[in-house]
Amino acid sequence: MKLFSSLVSSLILSLALAGAAGAAEVVNINTADAATIDRVLVNVGPAKAQAIVEYRKAHGAFRSVDQLALVKGIGLKTVEKNRDRITVGNLRPAAAQLVPRAAQPSPAAKPALLAPVARR
Template sequence: MLAALALSLALIGPAFAADTVDINSADAATINEVLVNVGPSKAQAIVDYRDEHGPFKSADQLAQVKGIGLKTVEKNRDRIVLKGGKGG
């Protein structure tokens, strides 16, 4: 029984990981693929904002990107990961 549970979790893990994106390191194409209601131009705006202002400190900070509102942030909160790009 425990082995079956472990196998199930192992199979679910990679599928879940594919549905998240590190907005501090991902390119625009990846952001576009993973985030809902974010097309190519908004995805590029996210990358441009990150390049200009440094890594995002919170998902809510995405609302400061032109074309991204709080509704879009809320729809994507479970998809957003903040790892890469932090200076320490």
């Protein structure tokens, strides 16, 4: 009886650990292929996963998880169910483009007005 109890306890512990490991899987929707997105996200099959990849190719990287709802076939409910499984990676904001101030000529650099020439 002790052997049976020990075996059942081990089985339950193994299933609990396997479930926790599966729930911890996260997918970067900016780099993953359709097969990975399909495997990791809940209620996202092959067609929706491919739509995510196509949207990313057409519009660029996702900047937030919420932006995933812009993909046709993906609603806010799907985003909420998968929020803990999705990352957009380490996106750095676009480098600030420094625009130099327009060079303003100094007063000394302005050409002097020519004095009128007297005609004879």
